[in-house]
Amino acid sequence: AALVIAGSGVLVTNTAEAAPPTTLQELVPQPAQVQPRPETFTLTPQAKIQLATQTARKPAELLAGILRKSTGYPLPITDKITGDGIVLTAGADQRTGPEGYQLDVTPNQVVIRANSTAGHFNGIATLRQLLPPKAEAPTKQPGPWQVPGASILDHPRYHHRGAMLDVSRHFFTPAQVKRYIDQIAAFKINYFHLHLSDDQGWRLEINSWPDLTKIGGSTEVGGRTGNLFYTQAEYKDIVAHAQSRGITTIPEFDMPGHTNAAQASYANLNCDNKKRPLYTGTEVGFSSLCINKDITYKFVEDVIKEVSAITPGPYLHIGGDEALSTPDADYTTFMNRVLPLIKKYGKTTIGWHEFVKTTTDTTTIPQFWGTTTTDANVAAAAKRGNKILMSPANKIYLDMKYSKDTKLGLDWAGLVEVKDAYSWNPGAYLNGVSEANVRGIEAPLWTETIKSSADIEYMAFPRLPVAAELGWSQPNIHNWDRFAPRLAAQAPRWKIQGVNFYPSPQVPWK
Numbered sequence: 001a002a003l004v005i006a007g008s009g010v011l012v013t014n015t016a017e018a019a020p021p022t023t024l025q026e027l028v029p030q031p032a033q034v035q036p037r038p039e040t041f042t043l044t045p046q047a048k049i050q051l052a053t054q055t056a057r058k059p060a061e062l063l064a065g066i067l068r069k070s071t072g073y074p075l076p077i078t079d080k081i082t083g084d085g086i087v088l089t090a091g092a093d094q095r096t097g098p099e100g101y102q103l104d105v106t107p108n109q110v111v112i113r114a115n116s117t118a119g120h121f122n123g124i125a126t127l128r129q130l131l132p133p134k135a136e137a138p139t140k141q142p143g144p145w146q147v148p149g150a151s152i153l154d155h156p157r158y159h160h161r162g163a164m165l166d167v168s169r170h171f172f173t174p175a176q177v178k179r180y181i182d183q184i185a186a187f188k189i190n191y192f193h194l195h196l197s198d199d200q201g202w203r204l205e206i207n208s209w210p211d212l213t214k215i216g217g218s219t220e221v222g223g224r225t226g227n228l229f230y231t232q233a234e235y236k237d238i239v240a241h242a243q244s245r246g247i248t249t250i251p252e253f254d255m256p257g258h259t260n261a262a263q264a265s266y267a268n269l270n271c272d273n274k275k276r277p278l279y280t281g282t283e284v285g286f287s288s289l290c291i292n293k294d295i296t297y298k299f300v301e302d303v304i305k306e307v308s309a310i311t312p313g314p315y316l317h318i319g320g321d322e323a324l325s326t327p328d329a330d331y332t333t334f335m336n337r338v339l340p341l342i343k344k345y346g347k348t349t350i351g352w353h354e355f356v357k358t359t360t361d362t363t364t365i366p367q368f369w370g371t372t373t374t375d376a377n378v379a380a381a382a383k384r385g386n387k388i389l390m391s392p393a394n395k396i397y398l399d400m401k402y403s404k405d406t407k408l409g410l411d412w413a414g415l416v417e418v419k420d421a422y423s424w425n426p427g428a429y430l431n432g433v434s435e436a437n438v439r440g441i442e443a444p445l446w447t448e449t450i451k452s453s454a455d456i457e458y459m460a461f462p463r464l465p466v467a468a469e470l471g472w473s474q475p476n477i478h479n480w481d482r483f484a485p486r487l488a489a490q491a492p493r494w495k496i497q498g499v500n501f502y503p504s505p506q507v508p509w510k
């Protein structure tokens with residue numbers, strides 16, 4: 001530390017070596033409006049997290065959990081409003097809408113105003129990025145805990161900002177899944193889609209069909225064996241963990257194709273009544289449920305019934321992609337019988353976009369995963385009034401390689417460097433699907449080549465935050481040269497958290 005002579009003539013130690021407070025240019029996703037204020041707030045050991053509204057309780061608990069570890073401060077949550085500290089309150093400006101917030105940082109207080117729990121979760125995600133990166137550390141760190149003065153008013157571009165994890169091709173433990181949930185929550189992702197069944201594995205225990213997991217959940221790509229599935233209790237715990245971070249879980253059972261694991265578990269799910277062998281390769285399109293047997297629909301209904309009962313969120317994903325071994329007419333027959341079952345158990349259908357050619361129900365949500373900018377069925381659905389979830393594979397698939405040298409991942413949709421992932425507009429990508437037709441975005445992570453948390457992180461970071469920016473920030477903010485440094489500013493946080501991110505040469509890491 002340098003010695004400087006203060007005005008009083010006393011020698012003091014300059015603390016310039018302590019990290020400077022973060023700036024307001026380090027936020028991802030970028031808020032709608034950010035005004036600097038001249039004075040910094042410093043979190044003290046006496047600070048309390050004060051709730052003026054009970055809708056902020058869960059967000060407050062999340063914030064306290066993170067900051068207690070890194071600061072070592074007690075940070076009690078209290079209903080008493082004393083002024084200093086962190087105050088969570090209602091009464092936000094109407095412009096914040098159903099999920100937005102205002103964040104005001106003054107010398108004595110940080111005030112988050114929001115009219116909903118979602119708004120408070122989003123405000124807290126911003127506050128975390130304004131604190132020093134070491135605030136994310138799992139162990140106690142030295143202060144100071146400064147927050148730059150600011151006045152922020154923020155709200156999302158799209159309601160739906162999702163991430164998907166394929167736990168079928170490779171299985172991930174509940175702890176690994178929760179780790180990913182924690183990572184995506186930091187970027188205001190509010191939907192977590194779990195791809196729970198595929199040719200290689202059935203990953204959720206279904207009480208009325210126990211062999212689905214006993215047999216179908218016994219292996220994965222590459223042939224590892226074990227109890228590679230979630231009990232219903234473990235699933236509920238994952239869902240609750242996501243909820244405590246403001247995230248709604250969307251379970252997927254992929255049908256009528258991608259069903260080999262189920263067909264390996266029960267002979268009667270096959271037209272020839274013969275069990276299929278378990279599959280540990282990575283081909284797609286070879287399996288199909290038997291469309292003209294009643295037992296197929298008993299099976300599907302039992303699955304929908306059980307998963308609906310343990311899923312608090314309103315959505316169920318029915319898959320429907322790449323049913324290359326199901327004739328077109330059978331595919332339509334299947335969807336015509338199954339979509340009403342999803343309604344019967346109180347859920348709203350999401351599916352890979354192929355399914356939407358079978359229905360005129362405008363409450364269903366097609367998830368576009370193609371690589372072209374024209375899709376007649378999706379455009380027709382948009383015209384009827386369906387809201388489209390955008391996941392174009394050549395832009396937002398987190399399993400695509402960054403470059404030809406990337407060891408992990410696939411390249412069927414192309415190489416997707418960070419700038420490619422950023423360079424598209426979800427509201428003007430598909431012909432006939434304009435801003436008002438778009439429900440939001442989702443970044444899927446398929447796991448044919450992904451085996452560990454380090455692998456997940458390498459593919460998701462930094463492209464998941466890119467997707468989060470596209471889903472949250474207003475289109476007029478879109479600018480690579482201004483975005484790239486903000487993205488770079490996340491790296492110190494990932495280093496502290498041990499996130500194995502890809503250090504893309506396109507990003508000006510410091």
Ligand code: TNX
Nearest residue numbers: 284321322352369399410446
């Ligand atoms: C296509 S995208 C699939 C998945 C694969 C993925 C690999 C989609 C709906 N289906 O079965 O895992 O490509 O990138």
